[in-house]
Amino acid sequence: MPGAARIGEVITLGIETARADPSLRLLLRAATQEVHDRLHRHAGFAAIQDATIQSADYQRLLARLYGFYLPFEAAAGIGAERSTWLAADLAALGAPRPLAALPRCPHLPWLASAHSRLGARYVVEGSALGGRELARSLDRLLGTDAMAGRRFFVGRGSGTGEAWRDYLAQLSAAPPEPAARAEIISGAVATFAAFEDWLDGWSSLPNG
Numbered sequence: 001m002p003g004a005a006r007i008g009e010v011i012t013l014g015i016e017t018a019r020a021d022p023s024l025r026l027l028l029r030a031a032t033q034e035v036h037d038r039l040h041r042h043a044g045f046a047a048i049q050d051a052t053i054q055s056a057d058y059q060r061l062l063a064r065l066y067g068f069y070l071p072f073e074a075a076a077g078i079g080a081e082r083s084t085w086l087a088a089d090l091a092a093l094g095a096p097r098p099l100a101a102l103p104r105c106p107h108l109p110w111l112a113s114a115h116s117r118l119g120a121r122y123v124v125e126g127s128a129l130g131g132r133e134l135a136r137s138l139d140r141l142l143g144t145d146a147m148a149g150r151r152f153f154v155g156r157g158s159g160t161g162e163a164w165r166d167y168l169a170q171l172s173a174a175p176p177e178p179a180a181r182a183e184i185i186s187g188a189v190a191t192f193a194a195f196e197d198w199l200d201g202w203s204s205l206p207n208g
């Protein structure tokens with residue numbers, strides 16, 4: 001997890017670049033590239049990707065994701081889709097712990113403005129692009145094409161590209177002023193940081 005000083009540096013870089021470069025999507029990508037790359041190496045996501053994840057670890061990862069998305073969806077003002085998909089996956093896998101007993105992320109990003117919430121959505125909408133890839137790598141664990149247990153990673157399935165394009169259209173419609181862009185970028189950076197920090201503790205969870 002990058003420290004507060006590092007997050008500050010990334011935001012400053014984003015603000016400086018925002019003044020010079022018109023493409024907000026590229027700015028978001030540049031400001032979050034490092035954390036995105038680190039998440040590829042997260043032991044849970046990496047084990048899904050190379051199809052070596054075991055059932056107990058998969059349930060731990062889903063439980064940790066549930067503990068993030070449930071409060072995050074409320075904070076970001078988005079529907080409770082992802083937490084519902086995660087709950088369905090945990091139930092399908094027979095996870096032993098009730099959802100109410102799962103730990104929830106206590107350090108969510110501060111998303112007080114519509115701009116910061118738009119930036120936060122970059123993280124969740126973008127993660128669906130990688131999620132679609134990961135869903136395909138779950139065949140060994142879940143059985144070919146079985147939906148049970150992979151609802152979250154499948155996400156919107158064939159509608160993923162369209163949802164992403166809708167989101168990019170909202171980004172393009174955001175005001176071009178540097179202050180608005182900086183708020184959007186810091187919403188995304190803070191969301192990635194909170195997500196990475198919370199996911200760090202995934203393997204210490206009891207199974208399910």
Ligand code: HEM
Binds near residue numbers: 029040041126127130
């Ligand atoms: C092993 C795990 C992951 C893999 C393999 C992966 C893979 C990918 C791929 C292939 C894309 C580009 C898709 C395209 O251009 O069509 C992408 C984009 C993206 N992913 Fe991931 N991802 C992973 C984890 C995550 C996580 C955990 C998050 C956030 C919580 C995330 C956030 C994003 C974002 C924001 C984008 C959009 C980047 C852009 O502006 O183009 N990814 N990912």
